[in-house]
Amino acid sequence: MDTKELVIFRLADESYGIDIDFVENIEKHTNITRVPYTKKYIQGIINLRGNIIPVINVRRRFNLETKAADKDSRIMIVNYNELKVGLLVDASSEVLQIEPDEIEPAPKVTGADDEYVSEIGKVDGRIIMIIDLERLLELEEIEEL
Numbered sequence: 215m216d217t218k219e220l221v222i223f224r225l226a227d228e229s230y231g232i233d234i235d236f237v238e239n240i241e242k243h244t245n246i247t248r249v250p251y252t253k254k255y256i257q258g259i260i261n262l263r264g265n266i267i268p269v270i271n272v273r274r275r276f277n278l279e280t281k282a283a284d285k286d287s288r289i290m291i292v293n294y295n296e297l298k299v300g301l302l303v304d305a306s307s308e309v310l311q312i313e314p315d316e317i318e319p320a321p322k323v324t325g326a327d328d329e330y331v332s333e334i335g336k337v338d339g340r341i342i343m344i345i346d347l348e349r350l351l352e353l354e355e356i357e358e359l
Contacts, residue, residue, distance in 0.1 A: 218312045220335070222342060223290060223303040230303075231310065231335060231342045236292045240306050243287040257302050260289065267291060269300035275350065276330070283288075294347050312337055317344070345349050 221240070222232030246269050247260040260267050269289060273280055276343045284300040286305040291298060312335040320343070330350045335342035 216218075217314070218317065218344070220310050220312060220342065220344065221290065221304040221306060222310050223288070223301075223306050224273075225273055225276065225304050227341060228343050229346045230331075231312075232290070232292065232301075232347060233344075234309060236294055236347055238291045238293050238298065240302070241289045241291060243283040244291060244303070246302075261293065262300075262301060264297065267298050267300045270351070271300055271302045272300075272350075273304070285338060294351060297351070299351055310337060310342065312342065313334070320344075 219230075219234040221234050221355075222229055222231050224230070241262065244260055246260055248258040249256065252258075255271055257269040257271040260269055267343075271280070281304070283302070287302065288304075288306040289300040289302055289307055289322055316337055317333050317335050320334050330345055331343045332346035332349075333344040335344055340357045
């Protein structure tokens, strides 16, 4: 197993990571247009340089208390199986390399984000929950947008 390079983002004082290979760019919060009759965690769509991108509110996806976007809020544009999706997060701060011996499978507990966390990274006393993008995105739902 090789070193993982992750883009780290924050939600409710917790750190999460997504493989850098899936992250195209990180944008400041912008106007998001609501799309009627979609699941509650789909915030809406944005027009990003002429491309319409669906945006998932990751707080809602994890059943966390919602909060208004602020100056730290970011939209992470990810490309998974040729589908571009924005992930609305509280903040995105760094790129972190995690060695194989610092990663272990995620334990099965009863938290709201269990099914979306595939592994746990432990770096310098920090815990980084590594996201399984396929489970988080529910591709069929997003493709309908």
